[in-house]
Amino acid sequence: MANQLRLSIDRSSPVPLYHQVVQGIEAAIHTGLLEPGSRLENEIDLAAQLNLSRPTMRKAMDELVRSGLLVRKRGVGTQVVSSQVRRPLELSSLYDDLTNNGSKPTTEVLTFAHIEADPATREALHLAAGAKVYHFTRLRKVGGKPLALMENWVRDDITHIDEDLLKTQGLYGILRSGGVNFRLATQRIGAMVANDYQAPLLETEPGSALVTMERTAVDDTGRNVETGHHVYRGDSYSFEMTLVQR
Amino acid sequence: MANQLRLSIDRSSPVPLYHQVVQGIEAAIHTGLLEPGSRLENEIDLAAQLNLSRPTMRKAMDELVRSGLLVRKRGVGTQVVSSQVRRPLELSSLYDDLTNNGSKPTTEVLTFAHIEADPATREALHLAAGAKVYHFTRLRKVGGKPLALMENWVRDDITHIDEDLLKTQGLYGILRSGGVNFRLATQRIGAMVANDYQAPLLETEPGSALVTMERTAVDDTGRNVETGHHVYRGDSYSFEMTLVQR
DNA sequence: CATGTCCGTTTGTTAGGACATACTCCGATT
DNA sequence: AATCGGAGTATGTCCTAACAAACGGACATG
Numbered sequence: 001m002a003n004q005l006r007l008s009i010d011r012s013s014p015v016p017l018y019h020q021v022v023q024g025i026e027a028a029i030h031t032g033l034l035e036p037g038s039r040l041e042n043e044i045d046l047a048a049q050l051n052l053s054r055p056t057m058r059k060a061m062d063e064l065v066r067s068g069l070l071v072r073k074r075g076v077g078t079q080v081v082s083s084q085v086r087r088p089l090e091l092s093s094l095y096d097d098l099t100n101n102g103s104k105p106t107t108e109v110l111t112f113a114h115i116e117a118d119p120a121t122r123e124a125l126h127l128a129a130g131a132k133v134y135h136f137t138r139l140r141k142v143g144g145k146p147l148a149l150m151e152n153w154v155r156d157d158i159t160h161i162d163e164d165l166l167k168t169q170g171l172y173g174i175l176r177s178g179g180v181n182f183r184l185a186t187q188r189i190g191a192m193v194a195n196d197y198q199a200p201l202l203e204t205e206p207g208s209a210l211v212t213m214e215r216t217a218v219d220d221t222g223r224n225v226e227t228g229h230h231v232y233r234g235d236s237y238s239f240e241m242t243l244v245q246r
Numbered sequence: 247m248a249n250q251l252r253l254s255i256d257r258s259s260p261v262p263l264y265h266q267v268v269q270g271i272e273a274a275i276h277t278g279l280l281e282p283g284s285r286l287e288n289e290i291d292l293a294a295q296l297n298l299s300r301p302t303m304r305k306a307m308d309e310l311v312r313s314g315l316l317v318r319k320r321g322v323g324t325q326v327v328s329s330q331v332r333r334p335l336e337l338s339s340l341y342d343d344l345t346n347n348g349s350k351p352t353t354e355v356l357t358f359a360h361i362e363a364d365p366a367t368r369e370a371l372h373l374a375a376g377a378k379v380y381h382f383t384r385l386r387k388v389g390g391k392p393l394a395l396m397e398n399w400v401r402d403d404i405t406h407i408d409e410d411l412l413k414t415q416g417l418y419g420i421l422r423s424g425g426v427n428f429r430l431a432t433q434r435i436g437a438m439v440a441n442d443y444q445a446p447l448l449e450t451e452p453g454s455a456l457v458t459m460e461r462t463a464v465d466d467t468g469r470n471v472e473t474g475h476h477v478y479r480g481d482s483y484s485f486e487m488t489l490v491q492r
Numbered sequence: 493c494a495t496g497t498c499c500g501t502t503t504g505t506t507a508g509g510a511c512a513t514a515c516t517c518c519g520a521t522t
Numbered sequence: 523a524a525t526c527g528g529a530g531t532a533t534g535t536c537c538t539a540a541c542a543a544a545c546g547g548a549c550a551t552g
Binding site (some may be wrong): 207221239241 | 282283312314317319325326327427428429430431432433434435436437438439453454455456457458464466467468480483484485486487488489490491
Binding site (some may be wrong): 262263264298299300301302305319320321322 | 504505506507508509513514515516
């Protein structure tokens with residue numbers, strides 16, 4: 001076929017071969033070298049061309065199928081779905097999203113305390129009675145405009161947290177520096193109208209629409225590290241995501 | 247170890263072996279046989295106990311790791327994360343969610359038309375000028391209480407759709423019957439306040455909070471099949487999801 | 493002409509083996 | 523006593539090999 005996937009595989013690289021293939025094909029799709037709808041050569045030929053075994057080639061394609069870039073059909077072949085697919089939903093923080101996006105968010109710490117966890121927090125973080133947590137509320141602005149009002153509860157047996165740290169870094173960045181490897185989070189997104197406390201902080205009117213998000217994050221040791229309740233201005237924030245059928 | 251995963255593998259079943267293992271371990275976790283935080287035996291021993299090869303065992307565990315039920319650490323072992331993890335976000339429709347949940351949703355069709363696509367719809371569905379689409383608005387109730395107001399645009403070259411069909415089936419069910427295999431969807435979730443049109447239909451007050459959802463769904467041939475704009479009562483609906491770090 | 497059957501192609505599943513790499517722990521060395 | 527290094531263990535990566543199942547088109551048959 002015309003599909004000349006001129007990828008180069010570097011066997012001396014520490015990057016696994018299958019991942020080099022993933023990156024190569026992703027790049028080919030995003031640069032338009034592989035057009036949406038076009039068919040790839042079959043797994044065996046592709047593997048042969050790159051001097052890889054079929055399982056390795058297949059593992060690479062598995063990832064691309066899972067992320068929604070490719071579609072396979074038995075007896076037919078493998079197609080490129082679309083070049084405009086975003087990564088499926090991953091665990092990231094608002095701060096990460098904004099900085100990746102080129103914006104420069106600023107953070108005001110409204111309250112900060114190191115207190116005994118209330119029962120609801122103990123439940124969410126699986127803590128024993130009497131355990132202490134960091135509790136703080138922050139206001140995040142982008143370009144001087146308030147965007148989010150965030151209230152969080154964090155275990156205190158991970159790393160030290162203080163007000164100054166929160167002003168300059170995102171919470172997830174702090175926790176990652178403290179050795180936390182996030183694995184998963186459950187979150188719930190809904191809506192509410194701004195009350196008299198939220199409205200002035202977000203520089204909007206009471207009664208305007210807010211997006212709410214509650215999240216609890218778990219690290220790779222199974223600890224529930226953090227739980228939070230955030231509200232975002234409905235006129236300037238929404239959650240965008242790609243769902244993939246398994 | 248004490249971990250007696252007494253799974254039984256049926257080699258004559260059409261269900262792939264690795265998937266039988268996935269189901270078995272999922273069941274063991276949900277029934278509490280495998281407790282959160284407990285360590286599994288190593289891959290090789292588990293494979294030997296079930297008379298499977300290591301790659302097969304590993305493929306099963308791969309899926310469980312991806313779905314967030316297990317955590318692996320090189321040189322250490324594999325642990326159960328938590329029993330209360332939901333499936334990561336999958337492509338499903340509101341109707342599916344409600345019926346799976348045991349509720350009995352009813353649907354009122356407010357408007358129904360087979361019209362030429364407007365430019366925004368053509369853009370969303372990648373249609374040529376002059377192409378026609380089904381356009382309809384529906385009101386979904388559960389237990390007599392309105393929950394969602396849904397407006398959709400659907401390609402007309404897939405399957406015939408009419409008002410009666412929409413009253414008795416979910417849109418995704420209709421499309422699946424028409425041979426559509428959904429692959430992915432991009433969606434955006436936000437918030438707004440109810441206007442004078444929406445409020446009476448949803449039996450709420452103008453100014454109350456609504457969750458908004460815009461979605462475009464793509465099938466396995468790369469066609470953008472459907473796009474829609476839905477609003478949900480904020481006091482009775484929210485999107486819950488599990489994010490997995492890759 | 494319509495319909496059913498066979499066959500080649502391509503992905504799906506499974507096996508078994510080999511070596512690499514990261515983590516933990518314990519013993520040896522400084 | 524503290525620290526460094528190596529053994530043991532577990533997962534991570536990669537390979538060869540084989541058969542199963544689904545799809546689509548060509549072909550044969552009624």
